[in-house]
Amino acid sequence: MTQYFVYDVFTDTAFGGNQLAVFPDATALPEAQLQKIAREFNFSEVTFVYPPKDPANTAKVRIFTPTMEIPFAGHPTIGTAIALRDEGHAGPMTLELGVGPIDCAFAGDSAAFTIAAPLDRLATPDPALVARALGLGIEAIDSTTHAPVQATLGLPFVLVALRSKADLDACAPSVEHIRQGAETYPAGIDFALFAYVRTGTQIAARMFAPLDNIPEDPATGSASATLAALLTEELGQDLTLDILQGEKMGRPSHISARTTHANPISVTISGNAVRTMQGTLVV
Known part of the structure; x- marks a missing residue:
């Protein structure tokens, strides 16, 4: 059995914002089940968290919509960062996403990430x-x-x-x-x-x-x-x-x-x- 959390993201009120399911430790989940799990939740995205490839970073995060894996999305980044903070990861963190490492910081109950890439x-x-x-x-x-x-x-x-x-x-x-x-x-x-x-x-x-x-x-x-x-x-x-x-x-x-x-x-x-x-x- 594998634990998951559901967050409402970009809101400070339950049942607002955008729903996100987060698996804070997805290492036991078979690869073939990830897309099926995302489809079962039927949220716009589900995230699966793994140990980082670079030990200097906090975690590797994979993001799935109901139909595909995607390299990057905003509310999964914010929601996953806050979920990991709620589970005890203190301070700023770096998440490894499909677009590369993304730095996340916190101010009170809010999280932020910065992306600097050519449009x-x-x-x-x-x-x-x-x-x-x-x-x-x-x-x-x-x-x-x-x-x-x-x-x-x-x-x-x-x-x-x-x-x-x-x-x-x-x-x-x-x-x-x-x-x-x-x-x-x-x-x-x-x-x-x-x-x-x-x-x-x-x-x-x-x-x-x-x-x-x-x-x-x-x-x-x-x-x-x-x-x-x-x-x-x-x-x-x-x-x-x-x-x-x-x-x-x-x-x-x-x-x-x-x-x-x-x-x-x-x-x-x-x-x-x-x-x-x-x-x-x-x-």
Whole structure:
């Protein structure tokens, strides 16, 4: 039997934020079961923790969605760091992820990680296709700062600015057009859409990845980091952003992003996490 914990991440209140299952010691789990376990939880991600390859680091962490293993994601990094701290790992820690070592620090109940990597702009999808994929008219897309762009800091998203909160609330993703986008602009997460509205430093966002069994995600730290890097490049300045996601789902999530305009841009993502369940896997 193997112990696991469930955390709500990017919230300080139980039953908000984004759910994450953490296996703090996955060494006894057979490789062939990892994807099945992630599918059984059916959260957007599950993490499996192993001893680090480099003894100078804290742990190696593998991240699974319901359909695949991914190299990096934000809420699993924050949630796993807080889970390990709750289990007695004191002080700052370095987690070995698929994108390399990620440093994590703590301030009170909040954890933060910093990623400094070049922003990779993979494609500029057709705005009309993006609008149809979101179930919106093309007039809803705001290209003032940037047109829709597929970009990554380790996990690819289509970043889409919308004109109003009403447009964001009206999103009704079309799987048919998302599938068309995935075929036209292939990437690791199948045409995952991160739509947002920005008012100064305040951002309201929604993320949809139905082809990867994530109809909507309540909190997406990796997409938030990618957006923060993109806006820093486009605006040419350091940024501090407060990102609200999951509100439409009834799971409000609060993500803080802080950037330094450098080469490469440095992005720090921070947030809280609350343990809501724990148990043992008996398979």
